[in-house]
Amino acid sequence: MLIWGWRTRVYVLAMTTFLCGRCGNPASHAVRKAVTKFTLFFIPLFPISVKYSAQCTFCGVENRIPKEDAVRLQAQEEQGGAGQQALPQGAPQSQGFPQQQPPSQGFQPPHPSQPQGFPQPQHPSQGFQQQYPQQGQYPNQGN
Numbered sequence: 559m560l561i562w563g564w565r566t567r568v569y570v571l572a573m574t575t576f577l578c579g580r581c582g583n584p585a586s587h588a589v590r591k592a593v594t595k596f597t598l599f600f601i602p603l604f605p606i607s608v609k610y611s612a613q614c615t616f617c618g619v620e621n622r623i624p625k626e627d628a629v630r631l632q633a634q635e636e637q638g639g640a641g642q643q644a645l646p647q648g649a650p651q652s653q654g655f656p657q658q659q660p661p662s663q664g665f666q667p668p669h670p671s672q673p674q675g676f677p678q679p680q681h682p683s684q685g686f687q688q689q690y691p692q693q694g695q696y697p698n699q700g701n
Contacts, residue, residue: 565602566594571610571628572635578614585616589623589631 572589592609595602610628613620 560598561600562596562598563600564594564606565597566592566607568592571632574612574631574635578617578619579621580619581614581617583614583616585614587612587614589628590620591628 569591570588571591573586574589575584575586577584578587590611590613592607592611593605594607595605597603608625610623610625611620612623612628612631
């Protein structure tokens, strides 16, 4: 009786950052190599398939990439990411983040991160300036 089959091992070759084709985020991508080997009595003998892919760490989508791109991305990581990292073939080109518009005249709604209904801090030249006690000093309590 012969026991044969195959086993796939996945190796992470590099972690690179570029724009994801699905979610559009500039996220890290794991460049992976999946090697499927023929096994005889649970002993891997020879590879029958090798596939390369890049998986987005933000949304999880996995895209197949050519071997040349995987090797190039791995070499870039080993060199410390010198220069700008290129996108793998088939990844969408982008102009980067949208530029912010200069503030316009007139009413501008407050930024959502600022609490509503609280006074904004005043510059000392704008009049009232509250005096805070120093460490070890207590304000007069009318004694």
